Amino acid sequence: MEIITSIEQIREISENIRKNGQSLAMVPTMGCLHEGHKSLIDKARKENDKLIVSIFVNPMQFGPDEDYDNYPRDLEADSKLCQNAGVDYIFHPKADEMYPNSFSTYVEPCKQMTDILCGISRPGHFRGVCTVLAKFFSIIRPNRAYFGQKDAQQLAIVKRMVKDLNLNVEITGCPIIREEDGLAKSSRNLYLNEDERKAASILRKSILLGLKEIDAGQKSSQKVLDTIKSNIEKEKLAKIDYVEILDFDTFERVDDIQGNILIALAVYIGKTRLIDNIVI
């Protein structure tokens, strides 16, 4: 396995892979890899001849008051995980390799899909995500790219971008990987102290409570939202950013629960913002 930091070099490597008629996969990450990432890497490894994992903490997708500087970084551990998982290349560019001083062109994603959920409390976040991915896809031109379903909104927006800009990469969403108590694996879980870590299971538990109500026949989104919210509010360390029930295709809020439905939430546990979701 090689770690590549230059755009020119990873482009050349990717071109040679394609010239050899081999299929090429990419798993874009911000590093600090956990079992969630590992599941993407494993799937990508199985389904393709060659595999590039990008590790890039993308400054453009962080707001000015967010955790860019403190976002956990551990290239050594990441490299070991990748090596053991059979990754061929890590692409690990510096920020100024991706964004030289003159940088000023952006990919602006679907407004309808960004004016809700994480897009409200993180303005510009998905613009940053789409811009860096458009760049990666243009440099590496993978046949397939793998994303976690945990970032359901990101996955849907990226799929739309790829379709709209004709980017010719197959986007695969992979199931959420969870801790034993149901907490979705996330690099940001590292921020949690012991009490917060215990409290954090409230996200999944509350979603499951809502799901139970739906399974019992509840059709009203508002009722289910109330159940989920009031359950989260019982947890003193938790502060709701949003809980939403949406049509998964259009990302519009729905009154009645029918068809393809996304229940998504973001909750602060102490200072740490965590997200989770379920598609039903």
Next chain:
Amino acid sequence: MEIITSIEQIREISENIRKNGQSLAMVPTMGCLHEGHKSLIDKARKENDKLIVSIFVNPMQFGPDEDYDNYPRDLEADSKLCQNAGVDYIFHPKADEMYPNSFSTYVEPCKQMTDILCGISRPGHFRGVCTVLAKFFSIIRPNRAYFGQKDAQQLAIVKRMVKDLNLNVEITGCPIIREEDGLAKSSRNLYLNEDERKAASILRKSILLGLKEIDAGQKSSQKVLDTIKSNIEKEKLAKIDYVEILDFDTFERVDDIQGNILIALAVYIGKTRLIDNIVI
């Protein structure tokens, strides 16, 4: 020569050209081809193995009050010109092939370069240009693409986009082709009646007058702008949209004429908006 209307088909054709190890050029146009386009096509033809000319009147780069519906279209004449010039393929998609109903992702170009010149009177124009070109480049992935220097701002913005989004296509700017009286060739010249056609030569004449002043030692942008503007104002059919003197690299207005300078103007002749420029 073949005329291709489907994205899937032109993508396959382009892929096969690359697989054969041949170089591929693209000349993006809105059709109604004139000698300006012809000069791009001839240069592209000489420098590459295969050549695709796109003919697509891109709705996204027209404002709501602009001339999208009336923009001249003549596929038959365009096909003849392309055939005679040795073009291999015309890519001529329908608008809904490029922009299906759900379309909602945009490429937002450099704000500093769009908040001036044509970007002021045509808000959203360069977003439309960049979005459609990013799509074309992703579908066709040409080695080289050719643009006229007449649209100097477009050329500079497209170069910046290609660099910022790592699009891996070489952008070549080609000299302005002119009528005998100096009027820059443009599809919109067809809109001019006889009197307007005569009046339209005022654009080039006024630029040359400014240039003469600079050659004689004038260093003040304001003085040169005054000369150009007052000369245009002598023409009764002309109405100035803008006359600007900019640093060609940064697109910032300059007080003193030194370094790489762009003199650019847009002038209405009757209802027809014409542009011209010179780089010194």
